[in-house]
Every structure is written in C-alpha cells, then in structure tokens.
Amino acid sequence: MQLLGCxxxxxxxxxxxxxxxxxxxxxxxxxxxxIRDLYEGLCQSHLTDFDVMLSGYxxxxxxVEAIGAIGLDLQRKAESNPGSFFWGMRxxxxxxxxxxxxxxxxxxxxxxxxxxxxVNDDVVPEYKKIIHHADLxxxxxxxxxxxxxxxxxxxxxxxxxxxxxxxxxSIPHVIITSVRISLFSSSPEATTDSLTVIGSTIxxxxxxxxxxxxxxxxxxxxxxxxxMFAALTVARLREAVFAADSTLRSTKSWVSPDDVKATxxxxxxxxxxxxxxxxxxxxxxxxxxxxxxxxxxxxxxxxPGLSEEEKQKREYLRRTxxxxxxxxxxxxxxxxxxxxxxxxxxxxxxxxxGLQ
Amino acid sequence: MQLLGCxxxxxxxxxxxxxxxxxxxxxxxxxxxxIRDLYEGLCQSHLTDFDVMLSGYxxxxxxVEAIGAIGLDLQRKAESNPGSFFWGMRxxxxxxxxxxxxxxxxxxxxxxxxxxxxVNDDVVPEYKKIIHHADLxxxxxxxxxxxxxxxxxxxxxxxxxxxxxxxxxSIPHVIITSVRISLFSSSPEATTDSLTVIGSTIxxxxxxxxxxxxxxxxxxxxxxxxxMFAALTVARLREAVFAADSTLRSTKSWVSPDDVKATxxxxxxxxxxxxxxxxxxxxxxxxxxxxxxxxxxxxxxxxPGLSEEEKQKREYLRRTxxxxxxxxxxxxxxxxxxxxxxxxxxxxxxxxxGLQ
Numbered sequence: 001m002q003l004l005g006c007x008x009x010x011x012x013x014x015x016x017x018x019x020x021x022x023x024x025x026x027x028x029x030x031x032x033x034x035i036r037d038l039y040e041g042l043c044q045s046h047l048t049d050f051d052v053m054l055s056g057y058x059x060x061x062x063x064v065e066a067i068g069a070i071g072l073d074l075q076r077k078a079e080s081n082p083g084s085f086f087w088g089m090r091x092x093x094x095x096x097x098x099x100x101x102x103x104x105x106x107x108x109x110x111x112x113x114x115x116x117x118x119v120n121d122d123v124v125p126e127y128k129k130i131i132h133h134a135d136l137x138x139x140x141x142x143x144x145x146x147x148x149x150x151x152x153x154x155x156x157x158x159x160x161x162x163x164x165x166x167x168x169x170s171i172p173h174v175i176i177t178s179v180r181i182s183l184f185s186s187s188p189e190a191t192t193d194s195l196t197v198i199g200s201t202i203x204x205x206x207x208x209x210x211x212x213x214x215x216x217x218x219x220x221x222x223x224x225x226x227x228m229f230a231a232l233t234v235a236r237l238r239e240a241v242f243a244a245d246s247t248l249r250s251t252k253s254w255v256s257p258d259d260v261k262a263t264x265x266x267x268x269x270x271x272x273x274x275x276x277x278x279x280x281x282x283x284x285x286x287x288x289x290x291x292x293x294x295x296x297x298x299x300x301x302x303x304p305g306l307s308e309e310e311k312q313k314r315e316y317l318r319r320t321x322x323x324x325x326x327x328x329x330x331x332x333x334x335x336x337x338x339x340x341x342x343x344x345x346x347x348x349x350x351x352x353x354g355l356q
Numbered sequence: 357m358q359l360l361g362c363x364x365x366x367x368x369x370x371x372x373x374x375x376x377x378x379x380x381x382x383x384x385x386x387x388x389x390x391i392r393d394l395y396e397g398l399c400q401s402h403l404t405d406f407d408v409m410l411s412g413y414x415x416x417x418x419x420v421e422a423i424g425a426i427g428l429d430l431q432r433k434a435e436s437n438p439g440s441f442f443w444g445m446r447x448x449x450x451x452x453x454x455x456x457x458x459x460x461x462x463x464x465x466x467x468x469x470x471x472x473x474x475v476n477d478d479v480v481p482e483y484k485k486i487i488h489h490a491d492l493x494x495x496x497x498x499x500x501x502x503x504x505x506x507x508x509x510x511x512x513x514x515x516x517x518x519x520x521x522x523x524x525x526s527i528p529h530v531i532i533t534s535v536r537i538s539l540f541s542s543s544p545e546a547t548t549d550s551l552t553v554i555g556s557t558i559x560x561x562x563x564x565x566x567x568x569x570x571x572x573x574x575x576x577x578x579x580x581x582x583x584m585f586a587a588l589t590v591a592r593l594r595e596a597v598f599a600a601d602s603t604l605r606s607t608k609s610w611v612s613p614d615d616v617k618a619t620x621x622x623x624x625x626x627x628x629x630x631x632x633x634x635x636x637x638x639x640x641x642x643x644x645x646x647x648x649x650x651x652x653x654x655x656x657x658x659x660p661g662l663s664e665e666e667k668q669k670r671e672y673l674r675r676t677x678x679x680x681x682x683x684x685x686x687x688x689x690x691x692x693x694x695x696x697x698x699x700x701x702x703x704x705x706x707x708x709x710g711l712q
Binding site: 002003005006007008012015016017018022024025026027028030034037038039040041042044045046047314317318320321326328329331 | 358359361362363364368371372373374378380381382383384386390393394395396397398400401402403670673674676677682684685687
C-alpha cells in the first residue's frame, strides 16, 4: 500500500520472526488489551482520520472483538460523511496451510476442502458477529463455503454462495480469490490451468453483479499473496471510486448505481489492475526463486553430518525462503501495472436459474 | 528503505500508537527477551543473510545489549566475507525533545546544549560498549559531543570531535547531522540560515577525511527526520559502494583507499543524494502542513466548551500532526533525487592545526 502512496498506520496483531509458512517461528501475539490501547493512543491525539481500514488475521476471539470495536468506532465517527470511511475485511475465517506446503496456486494458501480451520473454534462466531459491518470481504473459496453454507462445485453454486453472502451479511462488495474452475468436475474449461477471481458489488435489490477475471496459474506456492491481494485491492478500489462519478465517493460503502454494469464497476477495475500487478510480481518471483534454488544446489553442502530428516527440513526452509514474494524489488509493477487480463461478464449459462 | 527497493525485516523495539513528539502515546516496549526471541526465530529458519543492519532506539540497557548481540552475531557470520555485512548505528545516545517542540531544524529533533538525555542513565554505558562495533554512526551534534567529550563551538572543534570518534571507538564512517554553523559565534557564515551535514571516512593512519554538505534550513520542526536520514544513508551508501571499484564491496567496512578524496567518497555521494531527497520531501511537507493548518483554521470550532489549556493542547496536537513528514506520497523524490547541493572539501582554515 505504501508503494501505491498510501500513508499506512499498521496495528500489528502478531510480532513474529517470520511468516508461519516456514512451520516454525518465534514471537508474540498482541493481546486484545494491547490492540485497544494502541487505538486509544491514536484517539487521544486525534489521529483517527482514516479513509480505509483493512483488517486481517487476529490471534484470538478477544482480538477479533477488539478489532471489530475499532472498525465500528471509525464507522460511527464517519457516519455524517457517507463514503468517507471504508472497511475491507481480509480473512473472515482462516484456514490451515496444506501439509505439503507446495501447491499450484497464485493467490491464496488454501482452497476448497483441503483447508482446515486453524483458529480456535471460538474465533469463527466472533468473526461472524463483525463481518456484516464490512464494506468488502475477500474470502477464498473455502472461506466462502463456510460463510455461505453452500458447497462450491460449479460456477453456478459459486454465484449462489456470493448471493448468499450479500444477503446474509449485507456485505456490499465481495471478492472470491483463487477459484480453480478447472477443478470443477462439470467444467468445460478443465484443461486450462488458470485461476479465476470472482467479484461482485450488490445491486439495490440485493442481487449480485458478477464479474470474473482469469489469469494463468503459476506453478508455485507463494506465502503472503492473499494479504498482498487484499492490500492492493482496497488501494485500487478507492482510486477507481475517486475516478468515477463524483457522487460515488460520498455514497455509503461506495456502491455504484444499478445501471453500472459488472465489468464497469470500480471493484472490477481495481481487480484487473491488482491481478496485473500480482501476475508480474509473481512471475518475477518465480524466476528469482528458481535462480536462488539453482545457486543453492550448486553451492557446496557445508554441513555433511545432517540426518535425513534435518536435510529435508533444511530443504523445506530453503524452498520457502526462495518463494518469498519479491514485492519491493518489483515496486514499479505495483505502481504501473501492465493490464493483460480483462474483467468479463458471466455467461448466462454459468448462472443459477434465479439469476439468469 | 523499501521505497528504494530494499527488502527490510523490521524488528520493532517499541510498539507505540504514535511518535513521542506528540508528548502522549500508548503502547508497549519490547523486552530484551522478546528481541532475542525474534532473532532466534530468524536464525532457526536461516533467515539472517542481511547485507546491512540499521539499529536505532532501544528502550533499555538490556535491549541495547540484545541488539548489540544481534549485530555481533551477524558480524561473526560474515567474518569470512569482508564487506558482506555492514552495521549502521543510529542514535548512539538519545536526547530529549525541546519542551516547545518547535525548532527550526531540518534534520534532527535536538541539537547542542538544548538536548538532555532521555534514556535511563544505564543505557549510555551500554551504548558505549557496542558502539565500537559499528561501521557507521550518525550522531547529532549533541550526541557527538557526548561521545567525543569535546564541546563543539566551531568547525575546528567539530573536526576534533570527529577525529576523536574515529580514534576512540574505531568507527570508520561518521556523519554528524544538523550542524548549525550559523550558531557558531566565530562563524563568518552567521547570516545564512543553512544546515550543514558533516561526514568523514577514516584513512589508514586514523585521520578523518572530512566533507560537508550545506542545505537551506526549513522553518519547521519535523519528527522522524533523523530516522529517515539514517535509513536513506545506509541504502545509498551501499549503492555507492557497489558503483565504486569492485574491490571496495569486499573490503571490511567499505573503507575507501587513502587516495580517494573526501568529496569522492561513497559516503559523500550517498549524503548528497539523501539530502536532495530529504530537502524535496520536507519542502513538500511544509507546503502540505501549511495547507492543512489553513484548512483547520477555517474549519468551524466544533467543541466550544474547551478550556484554554485544552485548546492549547489540541492546537499542539494539530500542529504536530500537520508536520508529519510526507514520505510515501513523495516516494519519487526518494527514488530519483534532484541533486542541488554538492559535497565540498573543508577549507584549510576551518581545520584544527593538527589536520591542516
């Protein structure tokens, strides 16, 4: 977000030595009280004039509640100026990394039924309490299933899930990251290995306005891409809203009038730019990763006394490090994306009957 | 540093709601154990291949010791590859903000005898223990006095102080930020209001290689500029070292051969770029600050029941916020500085007798 020129106040909910994809880390989690104290510190010095809040992982139900209270307070402060505050919520629910840590997915660590919840059981109800205050959520496919109660096995059930999320939680903007349409058994697109991002901004009658963007899948597991996607999306969404008709920015939750079609939505324009940026960054990450692994392979083995288990662990750590997303080195692709993949309307036959 | 393309692992020693220039804040300080744990987490996953470490404020003597141990461990790991690790040390000693919070200085919150130590008394001896391991330090004028034991009242005594710092602590690179030469009573330059940055890279006989860069002072107190200066300097120094003769990057502490004159030093080239960036960013900050204060003045007073004391406090908070440095919005000036102020050799008559 800073690379896009956003002034960011980061309220850390964890202080870890590294991301959890390494399967080992040290550090501490913020308590709910620490989160509340930091926000109180901002309030007492009148430093809460935020345009956007992006909330993410929280380590406990109490922390979710504390973050929810911050979002609600900022919404309350902005009440008299519709559109002056926007809340994007990342990770309404969190799912565990697959055990092998290596999957071919460009956008999110986990999808579909391979995911397992890795927060305490009491966190999910707490998330469900605050989620209907969000202006935008960005669940992955598995999280969308948990939220909607609908098993996603086709584009049609996916559309139903988004409709349900709009309706059940009154969330105006939804983006589902990392849909693998080729894995849908009935899909005629089963041969192409691409990732699809599905988005929708609600219409005044509560129905979804669906668009999709397809990007080629890259054969690598990257950590942190979900966070990157969410951060870029809120920044680009605000930009697109401010580039649209001037009434939109002072409309609650930035919901476009019904006559704006799906592919012309600010959310669609934002998604297209974000995916262009991410595809460029991840392509370059893949190149850098391969170069790093080649260099490691040709380097001498310095510690010959390692057991087989230790060697495997070392190799896993090396591969994880090599796949760290090269964000800052590729900042220009964030600032100036080369758009290659456009937003598309859904085909009528992909929609469930009620939406055709 | 990220705007310049550096991949940064930030180890936070405090978690505060805002900078202390607001005179009130909430949050926590990291304990020495927490600092050690985070570093251990990096070590266990082999994530310690840092090119540069920039250490800064530490909240206690134990924290200084913990940070010192990290720097020493990284130096030990790099021992067999001279030049592969560089340690810049910001704030060898920390001084209190002046009570009025409003001073005309471009680079550092405090200078000269207005400063008072604001760390516990036991922190200074701990800093003095680790400081001789640093490759670069960036004290302000007051800190340079404390370190050298020499009262700086003229260019000549300033040169003596730098010579003493090189000699006493064996620190190869020294930059003194924010020297107000116009305040030296004997100065013929007393009429011009400029700030001078003095730098030196040691020669093989232990003598300094002094350069100076003068920039116009801006009439505003900015917080955080010392940190910004230090961060940009280490990034630009590494860049200048890698642009120089290829043996320099594999020379311990990146000390240039004796035949490189002061103004051709990588440290001088880095300083020139950093000051160009900072001057542009601070000029734009000043404009944005004035616009923000004008807008606040014309806005209606929303809470008329405030006491005089509360009004003054509110006004102070507003002015402090308005003077927050606009870094990310002006990222292009960091990436592509317009160099206007060049490094100069010292005049012979400004040097103490021993160095003439």
